Amino acid sequence: MTAQQKIGKFLLSLTDIDREALSLTNRKREIEETRRQLQTELEQVEQSLAKTEKEVEQCEQIRKEREHSLEDEESKIVERRKQLTAMGGAKAAKMMEREIEIASRALQNLEQSAGEATTQSEMTQKKFDALREKVEQLREAVSNHEEQVGAIADLEKGLDGLVQERNSVRGKLDERLVKIYDRVTMRYPGDAVAIVKGGACRSCYRSLPFQLHNQLNAGNNHLQCPGCSRMLVVGES
Ligand SMILES: [Zn+2]
Structure with missing residues (x-):
């Protein structure tokens, strides 16, 4: 082999080493980038989940309060009706008629507001369930990706070896x-x-x-x- 051929071989092996090192570096970067993305997404969804959990509690609280108001109003009306019936007479009947009219309007409003609270509560619960499922999926994805993260050490070892090889070849040029x-x-x-x-x-x-x-x-x-x-x-x- 002539000196020129030798140098040519060194140069070609240097490109092989650099190409290999580049591919290992890119692989490592990809793994780290994927891990970073998965973890960022998981953190965000976990935060939303915690926030939604509070919302679920608040909505449930409101729903219960309105449910109680409705029940209270209903029992008040029953009570009042009893009182007026006990009184008897045309005057009481007229009063009852008017009071029932007012009360039924109030009742309607309470029913509507209790219904809205129930809908809101159900929607928030659905949102919470969807987020919880997403968190589980992401946790699984992070855990599945751990195997590749574990391969980073091998990639780094490979890179160290290539740096040594590279230095040795460069020393000959x-x-x-x-x-x-x-x-x-x-x-x-x-x-x-x-x-x-x-x-x-x-x-x-x-x-x-x-x-x-x-x-x-x-x-x-x-x-x-x-x-x-x-x-x-x-x-x-
Ligand atoms: Zn050319």
Whole structure:
């Protein structure tokens, strides 16, 4: 193997390492992002659930109060009717008629307001049930995701190994080459090196000018593709 071929191999293995590291880093980021999203959503829904639980209590309180008012009014009317019946006579009958009319109007209002309170109470309870179900679903999702969160340690171990490998390969390349490599990597993370085959760059398929091809064949390792700027490595024919 010529010195140029060796350097070409190092550059290609460096891109392999960087590509692998990039994929591990992205995987790790994805897992962390998903966990963050799930936890944020769970916290929000738990807060809504706690708030709705209070609302349910308040609505139930109001419903009971109105129910009692209604019962009170009903028993008052029964009592009054008894009194007036006991009194007897035309005057009492007239009074009863009028009082019953007023009382039945009051009763109607109370019934309506008790009915509204019941509806409100039922709606709030439904909202609470739906939120509780959502909380359970999210807790399960968080717990299911824990397995992937557990894999983060392995991903980090893999990354540590790749950093060591990367340093070892970089140590075998001259400083100028590493500088070019890093600059191209900024543009093409994990894909900074292109193979030349049949006189063309295999990354962007641009045909290389004759002179560049000659320089490459003469052993120059610092050349970049005029089409895509990737570092050029002569492919095995
Ligand atoms: Zn190219």
